[in-house]
Amino acid sequence: MNNSKSITLSLCVEEHVLARILPILQKGFMLRSQVGCSLNEFLCVQQKISSCYITERISTIFLDGKPVDDIDMTAIQDGSTIALSGAMPGLVGAVMRRGSFYASFRDSITYKKGPDTHTQENCMVNLKFFNIVMKELGPDFLKKGIFLKSSDLTDFLKNQPKDFWQGNKEVLLNKKPVEYSLIKKGEFVLQNDLVFFSVKIHRKILQDNIQDNIQ
Amino acid sequence: MTSLIVSKEVPPLCHPLGARNKLVIAPGLLSGTSASMSGRISIGCKSPLTSGIKESNSGGQPAQTLARLGYAAIIMEGKPEGNDLYKIIINKDKVKIDIDNSLKMLGNYDVVDKMKKEYGDKISTISIGPAGEMKMSAASIACTDMELRPTRHAGRGGTGAVMGSKRIKVIVLDDTGKSMRTPKDPEKFKKANKIFVEGLKKHPVTGKALPTYGTNVLTNIINESGGFPINNFKSGKFSGASKISGESEVELQTKRGGLATHGCHRGCVIQCSGIYNDKHGNYLTKQPEYETVWAHGANCGIDDLDTIAMLDRMDDDFGLDTIEMGATIAVAMEAGLAKFGDREAAINLLKEVGKGTPLGRILGNGAAITAKAYGVERAPVVKGQAMPAYDPRAIKGIGVTYATSTMGADHTAGYAIATNILKVGGDVDPLKTEGQVDLSRNLQIATAAIDSTGMCLFIAFAVLDQPETFQALIDLLNAFYGLTLTADDVTALGKSVLKMERKFNTDAGFTTKHDRLPEYFYTEAFPPHNVTFEIKDEELDKFYNW
Numbered sequence: 001m002n003n004s005k006s007i008t009l010s011l012c013v014e015e016h017v018l019a020r021i022l023p024i025l026q027k028g029f030m031l032r033s034q035v036g037c038s039l040n041e042f043l044c045v046q047q048k049i050s051s052c053y054i055t056e057r058i059s060t061i062f063l064d065g066k067p068v069d070d071i072d073m074t075a076i077q078d079g080s081t082i083a084l085s086g087a088m089p090g091l092v093g094a095v096m097r098r099g100s101f102y103a104s105f106r107d108s109i110t111y112k113k114g115p116d117t118h119t120q121e122n123c124m125v126n127l128k129f130f131n132i133v134m135k136e137l138g139p140d141f142l143k144k145g146i147f148l149k150s151s152d153l154t155d156f157l158k159n160q161p162k163d164f165w166q167g168n169k170e171v172l173l174n175k176k177p178v179e180y181s182l183i184k185k186g187e188f189v190l191q192n193d194l195v196f197f198s199v200k201i202h203r204k205i206l207q208d209n210i211q212d213n214i215q
Numbered sequence: 216m217t218s219l220i221v222s223k224e225v226p227p228l229c230h231p232l233g234a235r236n237k238l239v240i241a242p243g244l245l246s247g248t249s250a251s252m253s254g255r256i257s258i259g260c261k262s263p264l265t266s267g268i269k270e271s272n273s274g275g276q277p278a279q280t281l282a283r284l285g286y287a288a289i290i291m292e293g294k295p296e297g298n299d300l301y302k303i304i305i306n307k308d309k310v311k312i313d314i315d316n317s318l319k320m321l322g323n324y325d326v327v328d329k330m331k332k333e334y335g336d337k338i339s340t341i342s343i344g345p346a347g348e349m350k351m352s353a354a355s356i357a358c359t360d361m362e363l364r365p366t367r368h369a370g371r372g373g374t375g376a377v378m379g380s381k382r383i384k385v386i387v388l389d390d391t392g393k394s395m396r397t398p399k400d401p402e403k404f405k406k407a408n409k410i411f412v413e414g415l416k417k418h419p420v421t422g423k424a425l426p427t428y429g430t431n432v433l434t435n436i437i438n439e440s441g442g443f444p445i446n447n448f449k450s451g452k453f454s455g456a457s458k459i460s461g462e463s464e465v466e467l468q469t470k471r472g473g474l475a476t477h478g479c480h481r482g483c484v485i486q487c488s489g490i491y492n493d494k495h496g497n498y499l500t501k502q503p504e505y506e507t508v509w510a511h512g513a514n515c516g517i518d519d520l521d522t523i524a525m526l527d528r529m530d531d532d533f534g535l536d537t538i539e540m541g542a543t544i545a546v547a548m549e550a551g552l553a554k555f556g557d558r559e560a561a562i563n564l565l566k567e568v569g570k571g572t573p574l575g576r577i578l579g580n581g582a583a584i585t586a587k588a589y590g591v592e593r594a595p596v597v598k599g600q601a602m603p604a605y606d607p608r609a610i611k612g613i614g615v616t617y618a619t620s621t622m623g624a625d626h627t628a629g630y631a632i633a634t635n636i637l638k639v640g641g642d643v644d645p646l647k648t649e650g651q652v653d654l655s656r657n658l659q660i661a662t663a664a665i666d667s668t669g670m671c672l673f674i675a676f677a678v679l680d681q682p683e684t685f686q687a688l689i690d691l692l693n694a695f696y697g698l699t700l701t702a703d704d705v706t707a708l709g710k711s712v713l714k715m716e717r718k719f720n721t722d723a724g725f726t727t728k729h730d731r732l733p734e735y736f737y738t739e740a741f742p743p744h745n746v747t748f749e750i751k752d753e754e755l756d757k758f759y760n761w
Contacts, residue, residue: 062439065452066440086424087420087424089433092610105610108609109442109610
């Protein structure tokens, strides 16, 4: 999973466009991280998500496809997949919650104790953000930048309509401005590459104010 | 209400499509009042799909309209001679039953349009499509929503076939001139409703997840857990899940000018539904729900929301249960009638049902019949009814509910996650695997209790975490009827409903041997966790020991 060479793509978009980009986070993205720690440490220390947010908003967590009850009793390894979600409806939604009263319903698939691991730098960890987590944490993670499989990113970009691109104020490929048509075709990247993708919001009001002040 | 009447008045050994079966349609206890979430309608009969008792419920406007008209229930008895088709018109002055053969074999959308032209747009309707007229076991009964569209269905168990057997195509309800039902203690009622609504709004599920994404918010979660059945329950993880998830569905609906947050009836504060527009921005159907997205999507290997929405629209129009039809098409795919993932073939198979071709007649009678007709062993059914969107090998507790429910495989039978507040069934250690039968029993009792109130089951999420919200529900009932019900009374009600339903099924010939999952769930390992259903028969047999 470790891949030090990658293409960078940065978008500066209007706020309504960001909402269109967020769903890409549900399929999964990667972060270069230190592993050999607990999930709690990974989220709080490395990703700087407040423990209060984790307790109150991230009610449902999966590690490698297994529902987690105790985030301290976990071990993040190179290539681990972490999925984060808010509280879910339905009996099965409740069953999947951390520390659920109904945890026994999914006993055979529950994440038990993690393997013994040692600390390793520069590894890749997969994340998936669902529902409210996607909305609430997604913008910050996109701003900092994430790694995406090029096929996932190009599939997404190819399917975007004209108004999506109209809401893009700046497109930087490897830090150089490019025409959006190049990006839209998806030909800027090879199929198996990783792309370091970041998105920031174009502050229109701020720009307008600056314009006003200049005038 | 419906189970009480059916268990007392319907002979358990009668033919479901015969004159001795009855169809009972009852609004909830608080329907027609200003109580939030009170718009569920319950429909009961002996099921042509399971041959046991059936209670199937639906949202939409008819519960409110019927209650305001002053009806506690409509009971249809007997069976008319001949082939005429009837419509029933109920308003504040009278009940009229007319022959209307112009409605024959019309889809629900056309039926509603016709009724709108004849009786105006202040009505609500309860109708059947061609599937009900053809007495197919997967036929549903449609209820109109706030926009007067037939999008809400009492889907499970073939209630539409029973209505069809009585030759009733549509019931038109017009509550013009009637006002809201008034409580015995208006002040107490108003106060309780305020607390109840506040409780729903502040809860993360009823106040955030459901209004924002609808029930399809579950697709990503259940898929991630590996319990999301794909290709006729072959494995539990779908590579196309993110394309059909609630998050993607909402994004698409918003982009096309639909609605992502919408109620199915007036007075709903959860608003878990929405409006799904086609590529051109025109209305196609309501927001397909989680069970539909799974049944017509992942379970058939289909990862395209437009195809799923089209199948949902067709189900609503033909009057079919989306869970049963999705499971049936998947069985047909396994039988080789189409390839998994073939969108066009799925649509064509459903068209066969609507037309009533010989193949369509087989498919329209559900997954079990289709599997039999084509020699497929892997039919995911219990008591003849198809399983919903959770694999019981990965989530074993729900397998207990599928196996033991009086309704056949039914996720909503044990849906009301309120048992820690209701304290039903004594102390249970939820951490023990062996406690799953006890837990499932408690869930089914709690669900029967909440269902009896006629409130939307989704209130149960807020009730689970917030005792004051549950108390507000009891206060609403007490203030309206001048009662002094306690939580224990509500629990006792749930128990008595389950007992009645169990007795009906026993008298209809069911034994504990029917409380089992199909054999392959015990022997076929389910990827990615590679687990089987391991709850022992002796454990399941303890379910009704209380």
